[in-house]
Amino acid sequence: MHRSFFTVLLSAVFLLIVLVTFRLHESLHDTQSETIGRTMQYDAAWNGANGRLEFYQLIASAQKFLLDPSETNLRDTELRYDILVSRISVWEGEGFQAFLGTRPDLREVFNELKHSLTDLESSLRDLSDPARLETFLATLEDLKPNLDRLASEAYRGNLELNATAHADLLESFRLEALFFIGVLSFETLLLVIALLQNNSLSAANRRIRKNAEELAFLAHNDSLTGLPNRDYFKDILKETGNTDAQDHEIAVFALDLDGFNVINDTVGHSGGDALLTAVAERLKRRAVRLDSRNVVARLGGDEFLLLVHKGHGAPGFDEIAGSIIDWFSEPFRTEAGNMLVHASVGYTVVTPNEEDPQNILKDADLALNAAKAGGRGGIAKYDLDMRQLLEQRTWIEKELDFARWRNEIVPYYQPQIDLESGEVVGYEALARWDHPRRGLLGPDAFIKIAEISGDIAWMGEGILRAACTDIQQISTTARVSVNLSIAQLVGTDIVSTVKRVLEETGLPPRRLTLEITESIAMLNEDLIFDALRELQKTGIAIALDDFGTGYSSLSKIGQFRWDELKIDKSFVPENQGNEVLFAIVEFLRKISRQIDCKLVVEGVETEAQRDLFAKLGCQIAQGYLFGQPAPAWNFMDAQAENVRQTAGKQLSRR
Amino acid sequence: MGRLFLCTLTIKLILIFCAPSHGQSGQAILSVSGNIAAGQIDLTRDDLERLPQSQIRTGTPWHKGIVTFEGPRLSDLMKMVGASGETVEVIALNDYSASLPFSDFDAFNPILALKENGQFMTVQSKGPLFVVYPFDDRPELKTKLYFARSVWLVRALKIN
Structure with missing residues (x-):
């Protein structure tokens, strides 16, 4: 803004100076032409001098005639007289009169000269008479001073004229020189300004380039470490x-x-x-x-x-x-x-x-x-598998959208057996994705992805709602266990969701067990435990799932009053087991007694394993031995069919 | 060129047949010498009057008011005498002289005036011949240079 104003001002000043320069130059030029013209004008001095010369020639001629009164000399004297008269007529012309006009005293001298010369004309006829000639010469002699004066004054006047013209010219040249210096100074000033501006432009240019380099560096490099990004x-x-x-x-x-x-x-x-x-x-x-x-x-x-x-x-x-x-x-x-x-x-x-x-x-x-x-x-x-895994993952993320609306994610149930009585006391709801083309997918295939994508919220609530509804149709007394994921606990208001679902499905809270994994528990998030306590207050049981797999130390178990500890299936030995295992499980049993929670074992596949954990003091078992995870209707049918049969008989038939 | 020669020849024949007569008008008033056909020639007022007469009305520094001058053009006179050269030296009775370039004759058409306001000029009135430039028609002539070339009391021309 300032700069553009400055530019406009500079341009205006420049234009003004150009105009003034032009006018000044014109006027100077006119003055000089006029002055030079003046010096070239009619020259009275020259005229005066020639007149004086002619006058002296007349005198010389007359004197010659006096000495030698020949016809030739007489003619010559007459001619010289005529020439002088001619000169007088010239002096009567405008040029010489202009000079005389400035000098009234000289005009009188001229008039006297003119009259005296006219008077002499009559004497000219009788010049043969020596007396007349004498008078003629005497008159001329008297006129000498007049002519001398006229000539010298004309010369002086001309000198003055020339001197004035000379002075005028000098003054004009001086002005021109001044003017030239002025223009030169101004141009120098402009040049300096232009250079300065150019300098500042260069500086600005440098700044901009430096900034651009810095920006480029910032765009290409990490600001903290300076490494490329x-x-x-x-x-x-x-x-x-x-x-x-x-x-x-x-x-x-x-x-x-x-x-x-x-x-x-x-x-x-x-x-x-x-x-x-x-x-x-x-x-x-x-x-x-x-x-x-x-x-x-x-x-x-x-x-x-x-x-x-x-x-x-x-x-x-x-x-x-x-x-x-x-x-x-x-x-x-x-x-x-x-x-x-x-x-x-x-x-x-x-x-x-x-x-x-x-x-x-x-x-x-x-x-x-x-x-x-x-x-x-x-x-x-x-390796290539990793990318396939990623592609699978991307595919699942996309497919989850459809799964929600097609209601493809449903709970499967796996019975839990009381090892003392052999009766089915509960079912764990396990999420299955019944994909129309891929078939049945286990939770490992999609739960982690759903947790990241946020799909876990609707998925978790759907499983919970289905489980609460299904369990009431499967049994009148059995409990249902539902897994909670970390994303549900942290990202949603799990307490009100659970309460609402229970209310809507009509399942009594005491028939619901919520399982969280050991890894979640180890996060030690107060908010998570607050929520769990809140749920526990309503009568819901809280189970610690996958116990023994994480980094946890046993001491951490004491931080929450667990209703169930679910021993991870990795603890279930393939054969008879060993002393170490027994010691661990025995230790766990003691702890569970102390904190008043049930010990549940997962992954029981053989009768030997069942007997072993029964002997070790686990109350509840779960595994293929007692039934694979299956849709709800499977158990409804089974219940109707074997309504009076004991679980033990069921198992022995397998 | 041919035309100029023919013209010159014609004028010479005229001059031969009209031999200068005696008396006031028969007296030679102009002597032309130098680089001309005849080497040297004396011309009377009649000779000059036989050439086409031209008028110039102008003021001069040496006259009062506007004056009508009449006489032959110097260019015509140069043709008549078969002059060839660069300059003409004009010599006056008072021994004043000036050098006039030929280029002036075509550029400004100056005349060698015989008459001033219809009267033949005498020596007393700057006669008998007066070189006159058309000052009023061509104001650029009003300088010392042309004033100096305006010779009065003309008695001779010398072609250089």
């Missing part, structure tokens, strides 16, 4: 694939830090950032030491990408993966203190026919997921 990494990958792939192999490693969230929670975000910076530095240093062409990028969070080149004779990528894991064996020194963190690494070898960096990154990420699934410090190499 995902997009830039992809560009580099594409470039590398285009040029280098032929003579050696390259692989993309995806890496993330194990338990980084815990570190972040412990040392705060600044500490976490300090760790990430230190990790980035070490990764880059070591990666470049392996091969100068290697590139390290940060995806965000605690995820890093490495582009690794492998020349001939270099160690294999698996070895390189191993050494990358080793880079984390020493603590990282940061401002927030020394920190030890481990990493998991997944990698994929870039094949020449895979050109899309996006796919390569996806493969590396899949491999990383696989590596993490294998526990801390894991290494995995991408």
Whole structure:
């Protein structure tokens, strides 16, 4: 705004100066022409001088005649007289009169001269008479001063005229010089301004370029570590694939830090950032030491990408993966203190026919997921199954939408037997997906995906509602167990959902058991336990599922008053079992007694196993021995058919 | 060229057959010399009057008011005497002289005036011949240069 105003002002001033310059120049030019013209005008001095000369020639001629009174001399004297008269007539012309007009004193001199000369004309006829000639000469002699004066004054007047013209011209030239200097100064000023502006433009240009470079750096690099970001990494990958792939192999490693969230929670975000910076530095240093062409990028969070080149004779990528894991064996020194963190690494070898960096990154990420699934410090190499798994997953996510509206996800029930009485005391509702083309899918195939996609909310509620309804048709006394997923507990208002479903289906709360896995319980989330307690108050039983599989220590069992502990099926021995197992189960039985909860065993497949756990003190058992998971109608029919038969007889028939 | 030659020849024949007569009008008033056909020739007022007469009405610094001058064009006179050259030196009775370029004759058509306001000019009135440029018609002539070429009391021409 300021700049444009300045430009307009400058232009206006410039235009004004050009106009003034033009007018001034014109006027100067006119003055000079006029002045020069003046000096070229009629010259009275010249005229005066010639007149004086003619006068003296007349005198000379007359004197000659006096000495030699010949006819020729007489004629000459007459001619000289005529010439002088002619001169007088010239002096009567406008040019000389203009000069005389400025000098009244000279006009008198001229008039006197003119009259005296006219008077002499008559004497001219009698010049042969010496006396007349004498008078003639005397008169001329008297006129001498007049002519001298006229001539010299005319000359002086002309000098003055010329002097004035000269002065005028000088003044005009001086003005022109001044004017020229002015224009030159102004132009210099303009030039300086233009240069300054150019300078500031250059500076602005430099600033803009610097900003653009910074922006480009920001766009290409991670602001925390300065490492390339995902997009830039992809560009580099594409470039590398285009040029280098032929003579050696390259692989993309995806890496993330194990338990980084815990570190972040412990040392705060600044500490976490300090760790990430230190990790980035070490990764880059070591990666470049392996091969100068290697590139390290940060995806965000605690995820890093490495582009690794492998020349001939270099160690294999698996070895390189191993050494990358080793880079984390020493603590990282940061401002927030020394920190030890481990990493998991997944990698994929870039094949020449895979050109899309996006796919390569996806493969590396899949491999990383696989590596993490294998526990801390894991290494995995991408293989095709991983992508198929991913494709399966994507497919399921898409299909879940249809499943909801086609009501394809239904509970199957597996009976639970009281080991003392042998009666069916409950059923565990297990989610099954009755897919029209794929057939029956177990929960492993879709529950985790549904948890991530959020489909678990409607799915969980659907299973719960179906279970609460079905159980009342299957039995009048048996309980039903329904699994709760972490997503239901955290993401939804589970308490009111359960209460509402119970109310709507009319199932008494005491007939419902909700199972949560040990891994959920170990999260130690107060909110989860608050919800569970709330549900427990209404009479619903809460079971700890998959007990013994996670990282949990036994002491944690005491944190909640569990109604059931479900021993994981991995504890069920194939044969007779051993002393250690017995000791563990015996220990669990004691605990369960102490905290007043039932001990349930899953995966019982043989009578021997049933007898074993019965002997060890488990109250309830579940497994193929007592029946595979089956749709509700199966049990309704069975119940009608065997309404008076005991469960024991049923079992023995199998 | 042929035309100029023919014209010159014609004028010469005229001059031969009309030999200068005596008396006031028969007296030679102009002597032409230098680079001309005849080498040197004296012309009377009659000779000059036989050429086509031209008038110039103009004011001059040497006269009062507007004056009508009459006389032959200098260009015609040059043709008549078969002059060839660059300049004409015009010489006056008072020994004043000026050099007139031929180019002036075609550019401005100056005349060698015999008459001023219908009267033959005498020596006392800047006669008998007066080189007159058309100052009023061509104001650019009003400079010292052309004033100096305006010779009065003309008595001779010398073609250079």
